[in-house]
Amino acid sequence: MSDVSSVPSRVNVLLVDDHPLVIEGIKTLLRTDAAVRVVAQANSGPEALRRLREHPEVDVVLLDLHMPQMSGVELTQHIRADHPGIRVLALSMFHDHASVTQVLEAGGLGYLLKNTSKAELSAAIADVAAGRTYFSQEVGQTLLQNLDVPGQRTGAPAVVELTPREREILRLVAEEKSNQAIAEALFISERTVETHRKNILTKTNCKSVVGLIQYAIKHKLLA
Incomplete structure (x- = not known):
């Protein structure tokens, strides 16, 4: 993944949703945002993958989770495998823990609800394009409610x-x-980074990147 400092001055977005009206609504919201340009749209996962081959300039894919033929999670997995430089922002009506976790495990960087405002949508796209995570308030609360760190199960x-x-x-x-990328950013060796990662996982009792993200949200480390 490219460094945060390489964020483009204008973010090129691919919209993916099986409801054309939803796509048109999002395009209307983003039309006045000079920092975002919708360069393509698709109504299914397979079509989205074709659009990505046609539009290599895409920086962020904003996708619906629940689509026929290919789910948003499956599409995210394909995008991360075939286009690792592209960031994924999920958009859904639901924010249950399973859905949020599946998106994160697949490699998505953000999760928004479809009742989002224009300001939040623009902020989420900007953050995800910069390589940061973004969760709507409800999604963040869902992650925190299911957070499992030492001491919580006993009430301590x-x-x-x-x-x-x-x-x-x-x-x-x-x-x-x-x-x-971490080693280059911090001017340390990859072996040192790996040692730190293992120590962090041990200390926080996290098993995956999803767990680490949950921990970072709880302790306000993603700002």
Whole structure:
């Protein structure tokens, strides 16, 4: 994934939804945003993959989760495998923990509800294009409600001390940075990054990037 500093001055977006009216509504919302340009649209996962081959300039894919032929999660997996430089922002009517987790596990960086405002939509696109995560308030609450860190199951306060370097690496991991990218950004070796990652997972009792993102949200480390 490219560095955060390489964010384009204008974000090129592909819209994917099986309801044309939804796409038209989103295009209307974004029409006055000079920082965003909708370069293509698709009504299914397979069509979206064709559009990406036709439009290599796409920076962010804004996709619906529930579509026939190919779900938004499956599409996200294909995009991350075939176009690793493209960021994915999910849009859904639902924010259950399973759906949010599936998107994150597939490689999506953000999750919005379809009742979002124009301001939030623009902010989410900008953050995701920059390699940061973005969750609507309801989605963030869903993640926090299902957060599993040491001490929470017994009602005791979770006390997890991270060093400043570990906090820095946690934030970059939550942004889906590779070990190489983190090493380059912090001027350390990849082996050192891997050691820090293992220590963070052990300290936070997290099993995956999703767990780390949940932890980072809880402790306000993604700002």
